[in-house]
Amino acid sequence: MMEMSEKIDLDQFDKEEFLGPSLKSCPGCSATIVARFALKALGKDTIVIIPASCLATLLATNTQTGIKIPYLHALFECGSSTATGVKHAMMRKGKENVNVVTIAGDSGSMDIGFQALSGAAIRNEDIIHICYDNESAMNTGGQLNSCTPFGARTPDWPLGKRLMKKDAPSIMAAHNIPYVATASISHLEDFYMKLKKAKKIKGFRYIHVLSPCPISWGYDGRYTVEIARKAVESGLWMLYEIENGSFNLTYKPERRIPVEEYLRMQRRFDTLTDDDARKVQEIVNELWRRYEE
Numbered sequence: 001m002m003e004m005s006e007k008i009d010l011d012q013f014d015k016e017e018f019l020g021p022s023l024k025s026c027p028g029c030s031a032t033i034v035a036r037f038a039l040k041a042l043g044k045d046t047i048v049i050i051p052a053s054c055l056a057t058l059l060a061t062n063t064q065t066g067i068k069i070p071y072l073h074a075l076f077e078c079g080s081s082t083a084t085g086v087k088h089a090m091m092r093k094g095k096e097n098v099n100v101v102t103i104a105g106d107s108g109s110m111d112i113g114f115q116a117l118s119g120a121a122i123r124n125e126d127i128i129h130i131c132y133d134n135e136s137a138m139n140t141g142g143q144l145n146s147c148t149p150f151g152a153r154t155p156d157w158p159l160g161k162r163l164m165k166k167d168a169p170s171i172m173a174a175h176n177i178p179y180v181a182t183a184s185i186s187h188l189e190d191f192y193m194k195l196k197k198a199k200k201i202k203g204f205r206y207i208h209v210l211s212p213c214p215i216s217w218g219y220d221g222r223y224t225v226e227i228a229r230k231a232v233e234s235g236l237w238m239l240y241e242i243e244n245g246s247f248n249l250t251y252k253p254e255r256r257i258p259v260e261e262y263l264r265m266q267r268r269f270d271t272l273t274d275d276d277a278r279k280v281q282e283i284v285n286e287l288w289r290r291y292e293e
């Protein structure tokens with residue numbers, strides 16, 4: 001289990017950068033943190049597929065691009081099938097070692113993109129899928145989707161969602177793929193270590209990263225990392241990996257902070273009642289009780 005410090009020592013990561021100027025991200029955007037560290041870990045022999053999402057538009061629009069390796073902007077519903085085709089083409093050319101990675105949002109992974117993702121996973125295609133989860137369809141204004149958590153308010157659901165968030169990593173683990181992991185942009189060493197490990201594994205690999213969005217979640221962009229850290233420190237967002245079916249917690253908060261410390265920093269939870277907040281706390285307690293058993 002890794003010890004996490006507040007300050008990140010950048011010397012431990014590969015130096016080469018694959019994202020350059022011309023990125024059109026909002027201040028405090030964590031999708032770019034996900035892409036930056038994913039590409040650093042995977043290295044230059046990588047082809048990246050990004051279906052319609054914030055990341056797709058901010059990396060390349062019109063004649064400008066901010067990415068330095070081959071990049072394909074896929075249709076919203078086709079991230080994993082496009083990646084499958086690219087990987088097979090590489091194999092046909094004798095370039096088996098090229099990493100093919102899809103970086104998709106939560107809708108592009110768990111909603112409209114799910115059919116392609118599930119198909120590629122069950123065939124155990126030799127590709128990596130990274131879902132950066134900002135818990136809404138942000139590129140079109142932050143609409144509700146299956147990854148939006150209980151109680152969060154969205155423009156199309158202004159009173160707050162009454163349904164639970166989809167448990168994406170468990171669904172992917174049920175495909176019996178060799179590697180599934182969760183990560184958070186607040187715990188970059190952990191994310192990086194998982195990417196490096198995934199890179200060496202053959203077959204379908206899935207990493208689900210918590211990726212706060214200042215616009216959709218309603219907070220000042222300077223708090224992006226702090227909010228992600230609070231999600232982990234409260235136990236709401238568990239950091240783990242499932243390697244060939246065996247579960248391994250990669251980080252355990254020393255003393256879990258109350259989930260309200262996380263929830264109350266975000267305007268999307270403005271309509272959450274105290275009773276609802278207690279309900280979220282109970283869900284987290286139950287999750288950890290079951291894990292500790």
Ligand SMILES: Cc1ncc(C[n+]2csc(CCOP(=O)(O)OP(=O)(O)O)c2C)c(N)n1
Pocket residue numbers: 031052053054055076077104105106107108109134136137138139140
């Ligand atoms: C078939 C189709 N329907 C709708 C859209 C419009 N669209 C583009 S991006 C997007 C939301 C993407 O959400 P997500 O995958 O969660 O990524 P995020 O924008 O949050 O980064 C939508 C609805 C589209 N491009 N194609």
